Structures are given as C-alpha cells and as structure tokens.
Amino acid sequence: MEGFDWPKLMRAGFRGLGLRPDEFWALTPVELRLMLGEESGQIPMGRARLDELLAAYPDEVKGDGS
Secondary structure (H helix, E strand, O other), X not given: OOOOOHHHHHHHHHHHOOOOHHHHHHOOHHHXXXXXXXXXXXXXXXXHXXXXXXXXXXXXXXXXXX
C-alpha cells in the first residue's frame, strides 16, 4: 500500500496554495487533491479565481441583527 508523501503535500499546501497550517490540517486528502487539481487534470484554483467567485456569488446578509 502506498502512503502519502507528507513533505510534498505540505509544500504544495503551504507554498503552492498559500494555506495556513490549521487550514491544511483541516482538509481531507480528497479535498487537498481536488485543490491541487490532481483529480481533474485542471490547474488548481488560486486566490484570484476565488476572489472572482466571491464577487460573483457574495454571501447574503439576512436581516440587520436588530
């Protein structure tokens, strides 16, 4: 059985994706692989694309809390 190459995955998560340690360790291996583009053959989503999606689909604020 083949194990995980943790140093490689950590470099990809921290350096490549810019994840903080708590963000990295909260991911499942499947989520990390998807973010790295390993499953789809696509380029992983970077911060610029995430910002585009956030602008296109902002969170809705329900009520003003008063």
